[in-house]
Amino acid sequence: MNRYSLEEFVDATRQEDKGEGLFELETPRLLEINLTDQIWAKSGAMISYQGNIKFAREGILEHGLGKMFKRAFSGEGSALMKATGNGKLYVADQGKKISIIRLAGEAFYVSGNDLLAFEPSLKWDIKLMRKIAGMLSGGLFNIRLEGYGMVAITSHYEPLTLVVSPNQPVYTDPNATVAWSGNLQPEFVADVSLKTFVGRGSGDSLQMKFTGDGFVVVQPFEEGYFSNDS
Template sequence: MQTTLAQYNETQSTDAFTLQNSKLLKVSLAGKTIQAKLGSMVAYQGDVTFEHAGAGGMGRMLKKAVTGEGQSLMKVTGTGEVFLADSAQDVHLVYLEGEKITVNGPNLLAFDADIDWDIERVQGASGAMGGGLYNTSLRGTGWVAILSDGPPVLLNVAGAPTFADAQAAITWSQDVTTSLKTDFKVKNLIGRGSGETIQMAFKGEGWVLVQPSEGRVEAGPTNGSGGGLGNLLGG
């Protein structure tokens, strides 16, 4: 039999996190533990265990309940290889070395279990305008896998005043500060404006990653393996 399937052979790498392709993350566990978006497993080989990760403390559980921010996570541990994906979105890897990044919750795919996470209000978000703007912060040393709905653009915040839609700005580095830029005018309220009445402003020494989308609508559980695992783990 002649096929062209060899081009899809498993990627070989000594890194714990590696891209099988632009839409599929391969994680080599080797006895370690990671946390991943609930239902993101598409395949695995070896002796691997999945369990609901919970919020990791009462404080974070309350923040998740109040803000609606933060993914439902699963702990993945064992010896083997796990392949993770979400709706064929693009996957990007960031390696932290004692650093912090901020991530839009739905765009977080997986991270090393040694990395600490929390839910934080976006700087500059307060009152009725910004009360719902919360994101997930991650700090420590290890890999973080981030999703984007299409190929993103990496903007150097120090280069020029930088603004983005709150759902399109999916992650930014620790030395970047944020604020809200509002543009409420009568024409915006009667449907003649652009609709982009609130933008996030970024400044500092660092970067922001912006996807070409305002985010996907979350699908409900399906009969597939992802939805089934999510139900099994109580997601």
């Protein structure tokens, strides 16, 4: 354990401006947003701010009836807050590691539980895994982002990106799956032989299968979308 005098502690942990633009990693688990206009962030992610910033929960009709119904189905995990104004906004999510990605016209899927913040220039939509919605309580949902702008995602510990190719599909535990490229369409497969091998939270044998050309991001942790009781 590091031991500091009070002055040393303040110096060691003091906020620093790094000049990295809108999104700046103050620490690996704390995102500083240098706000000059507007940003979308996960509801409840704000831990501190400086300046003149106003916060509002996502309006239930703000993005149309389609998204309203999807949000009602997917639950609070997809709820967003809108921060508007000028100042410094600090956001985090349960101490998870933060990665910043700049999209340049691509599409990108993020698990609803792992989206931290994104620029309003990006188009977004909630996507539900309908095939399993009736099988598992609440189903599984993710956010599709597309366009030009930055997005911050979170993962428990260090994320790992796996390449998907036409002759090499990738199988993942749904609870450990963080994100994937926009051209991939995952499907759910069941293999009872995996029952005693896969993680405790994956509904025993249910796995996600990714085929095509792209990538999938996983984390060494199970979020707990599914349980053995599902």
